[in-house]
Amino acid sequence: xxxxxxxxxxxxxxxxxxxxxxxxxxxxxxxxxxxxxxxxxxxxxxxxxxxxxxxxxxxxxxxxxxxxxxxxxxxxxxxxxxxxxxxxxxxxxxxxxxxxxxxxxxxxxxxxxxxxxxxxxxxxxxxxxxxxxxxxxxxxxxxxxxxxxxxxxxxxxxxxxxxxxxxxxxxxxxxxxxxxxxxxxxxxxxxxxxxxxxxxxxxxxxxxxxxxxxxxxxxxxxxxxxxxxxxxxxxxxxxxxxxxxxxxxxxxxxxxxxxxxxxxxxxxxxxxxxxxxxxxxxxxxxxxxxxxxxxxxxxxxxxxxxxxxxxxxxxxxxxxxxxxxxxxxxxxxxxxxxxxxxxxxxxxx
Ligand code: NAD
Ligand code: IPM
Ligand code: MN
Numbered sequence: 378x379x380x381x382x383x384x385x386x387x388x389x390x391x392x393x394x395x396x397x398x399x400x401x402x403x404x405x406x407x408x409x410x411x412x413x414x415x416x417x418x419x420x421x422x423x424x425x426x427x428x429x430x431x432x433x434x435x436x437x438x439x440x441x442x443x444x445x446x447x448x449x450x451x452x453x454x455x456x457x458x459x460x461x462x463x464x465x466x467x468x469x470x471x472x473x474x475x476x477x478x479x480x481x482x483x484x485x486x487x488x489x490x491x492x493x494x495x496x497x498x499x500x501x502x503x504x505x506x507x508x509x510x511x512x513x514x515x516x517x518x519x520x521x522x523x524x525x526x527x528x529x530x531x532x533x534x535x536x537x538x539x540x541x542x543x544x545x546x547x548x549x550x551x552x553x554x555x556x557x558x559x560x561x562x563x564x565x566x567x568x569x570x571x572x573x574x575x576x577x578x579x580x581x582x583x584x585x586x587x588x589x590x591x592x593x594x595x596x597x598x599x600x601x602x603x604x605x606x607x608x609x610x611x612x613x614x615x616x617x618x619x620x621x622x623x624x625x626x627x628x629x630x631x632x633x634x635x636x637x638x639x640x641x642x643x644x645x646x647x648x649x650x651x652x653x654x655x656x657x658x659x660x661x662x663x664x665x666x667x668x669x670x671x672x673x674x675x676x677x678x679x680x681x682x683x684x685x686x687x688x689x690x691x692x693x694x695x696x697x698x699x700x701x702x703x704x705x706x707x708x709x710x711x712x713x714x715x716x717x718x719x720x721x722x723x724x725x726x
Contacts, residue, residue, distance in 0.1 A: 378411075378412065378413065378414065379412065379413040379414075379683075380413070380414050380415070380416055381413060381414070381415050381416065381446045381447065381683060382416045382418065382444070382445045382446050383415055383416065383417050383418070383445060383446060383447050383448070383449050383679075384418055384420060384441075384442050384445040384447070384448045384449070384648070385400070385417050385418060385419045385420065385448075385449050385450075386419075386420050386422055386423070386448065386449070386450040386451065386468075387419070387421075387423070387450075387451040388422070388423040388450060388451040388452050388453045388454075388468070388469075388657065389423045389424045389425070389451075389452060389453055389454055389455050389464075389657040389662075390451075390452060390454065390455065390656070390657025390658055390659050390662035391451070391452065391655075391657055391658045391661065391662050391667035392423070392450070392451020392452035392453070392657055393451065393662075394662070394663075394665065394667050394669070394715055395451055395653070395667055395668075395669040395671070395672035395673075395715065396449065396450075396451040396672060398669040398672065398673070398715055398716075398718075398719040399449075399669060399672040399673045399675065399676045399719075400415075400417060400449070400676075401719060401723065402673050402676060402692065402695075402719065402722055402723055402726070403415060403676045403679075403680075405723045405726055406680070406688045406691060406692055406726055407688075409688075409691070409726055410685065410687070410688045410691075412685070413683070413685060413688075417449075418445065420434070420438075420441075422434040422435075422438065422468055423453055423455075423464075423468065424453070424454065424455035424458055424459045424464050425455075427459050427463075427464065427467065428458065428459070432467060433453075433463075433464055433467030433468040433471070434467065434468055434471070438471075439471070439472070439475040439476070442472065442475075442476065442647075442648060443476075443647055443648065445648050446648060446683075447648045447649055447650070447651065447679055447682070447683070448472065448476070448648050448649070448650040448651065449650075449651050449652075449675075449676070449679065450469070450472075450650055450651070450652035451652065451653075451657075451672065452652065452653070452655065452656045452657040452658070453465055453468050453469045453656075453657065454656055454657045454659075455657065455659060456659070457659070466516070469652075470514065472640075472650055473509055473510065473640050473650065474510055475647075476640075476642055476647040476648055476649070476650065477510070477642050477644070477646065477647055478509055478510070478640035478641055478642050478647075478649055478650055479508070479509050479510040479539055479542055479543070479641075479642070479643070480506060480507075480508075480509055480542070480543060480546050480640075480641045480643055481506070481507035481508075481509035481619065481638060481639070481640050481641070482504060482505075482506060482507075482550075482638065482639045482641060482678070483504070483505045483507060483619070483623040483626060483636065483637070483638045483639075483654055484502075484503065484504045484505075484626075484637065484678075485501070485503045485504075485505070485606075485623065485626030485627065485629065485630055485636065486500075486501060486502040486503065486630070487499075487500055487501055487502070487630060488630065488635075488693075488696065488697050488700060489697040489698075489700065489701050490697055490698070490699070490700025490701030490702070490703075490705075491630055491631040491635070491700055491709070492631055492709070492710065493629055493630060493631055494628065494629065494631070495603065495606070495629055498606065498607075498629065499606075499607040500607060501606035501607045501609070501629070502607075502610075503606060503609045503610065503611075503612060503626060504550060504554070504610070504611050504612070505612045505613075505614060505619050505622055505623050505626060506543055506546055506547040506550065506611060506612065506613045506614070506619070507543070507614055507615075507616060507618075507619025507620065507622075507623065508539060508540065508542075508543040508613075508614070508615050508616050508619065509543075509616060509619075509640055510539055510616075511534050511535065511536060511539050511616065512533055512534065512535055512570070512615040512616035512617060513531075513533045513570075513615060513616055513617035514616045514617065515531070515532050515533060515534045517531075517532040517534060518530040518531040518532050533570050535570045535573055535574060535615070537573075537577060540573070540574060540577045541577055541580075541581055542643075543613055544558075544560070544577060544578055544581040544582075544613050545581055545584075546613075546643060547611045547612070547613035548581065548582070548584070548585040548588055548611075550611050551585070551588045551610060551611045552585075552587070552588065554610050554611055555610040556587060556588050556589060556610070557588065557589045557590070557591070557609070557610035557611065558582070558585075558588055558589075558590050558591075558610070558611045558612070558613060559590070559591045559592070559593055559598070559609055559610075559611070559612045559613070560574070560575070560578045560590065560591070560592045560593070560612075560613055560614075561593060561594075561595045561598050561612060561613065561614035561615070561618045561619070561622065562574055562575055562578075562592055562593070562594055562595065563594055563595050563596070563618070564594075565594060570615075571615075574615065575592065578590075578592065578613075595614070595618045595621075595622070598612070598622065599621070599622065599625060602622065602625050602626065602629060603625075603629065606629055623636060623638070623654050624636075624654060626654075627654050627655070627671075631709050632668060632708040632709050633654055633655045633671070633708075634655055634658075634667065634668030634670065634671050634706065634708045634709070635668060635670040635671050635674065635709075636653060636654035636655065636671050636674075637651075637653055637654065637671055637672075637674035637675040637677070637678050638651070638652060638653055638654050638675060638678070639651050639675070639678040639679070639682060640652065641682070649679075649682060651675045651676065651678055651679040651682075652675060653671030653672050653674075653675045654671060655671055665714050665715050665716060666706055666707055666714055666715060667706065667715050668705075668706040668708050668709065668715070668718065669706075669715050669718055669719050669722075670696055670699075670700075670718065670722075673692065673696060673719075673722060674692070674693065674696060676692065677689040677690075677692040677693055680692070691726055692722075692726070694725070695722045695723075695724075695725035695726045696722055698725040699718060699721040699722045699725055702721065704717055704718055704721040705718070706718055
């Protein structure tokens, strides 16, 4: 029997609702499977913690997290009380970088029982591999001058090592998928970062002659997500492009409330972090109507990473049965509460 020590950070807003729901589902599948169990340790880090202590997590927070096998996180952000760049860089991005989670994997596929807003969605099944540690997300830059002449500068940093690492991960995934990798670029408008990105892609692809490739500018790619999402298999994208594309991926599935994600330390030197694509949804927080499926499916990604594929598949099947039976939250056009969706998923396990 494997026992996994998981650090749980519900965070803010609906994170506090969807995380306990997903944990119930994970505990249920552990019991049914019989080969593993979880030991959950909760950390109350987030914006409430910040308002009390002046920091999003304690100074030794990263050291504490290193003692756990994995991290299960809800969402971070209470923008009316704490500016987003403080809360996110003080917790979410700090963990992603501190734990060297350089790869963010975000699937988007049409599940049974889901109604896509697309007229003809066919059976798309996309995985976006997002570079998760640099690129457009940088603290390099600054503000100079004041008044009318004020200038804000935000530098984007692309290193060969990390660009290559994300691309290689995408090619490795493609081997066990439909053997196609699309690179999201914007080398027509950006003069340094994306021409470099293209250059690295051209080098890396030579090592994978069995994988087909294509290159799309991010603007066109966003349009193709709407017009013909079935054309894509694995997509590799920079930090910002991957971020935008994966909310769109959630939307074409039916709601960003169902989109899962995994921040991976592929070297397995530090814990990886599993958190859905969506945020803290302050507009519906505390009402018990948030969709827990994104967090539950994220739990399935954690099981996959731990090697429990069979248990993970059972969770996804239970999600599809739940959706097919019409038990859906408001974001999917239904009237069910979070509690009803969670209980239905557990019943179908
Ligand atoms: P959001 O994803 O929180 O919400 C966007 C819209 O989607 C809202 O209308 C919300 O109600 C809806 N929604 C999101 N998740 C849902 C769910 N599970 N069920 C039903 N509806 C859902 O994005 P936002 O409004 O841009 O951000 C709110 C806060 O969350 C900000 O502070 C932002 O920085 C933060 N954020 C955090 C993360 C994270 O921690 N991983 C991710 C995205 C945004
Ligand atoms: C996500 C979020 C974060 C990101 C924000 C909250 C910093 O949007 O995980 O998709 O952009 O990485
Ligand atoms: Mn995002």
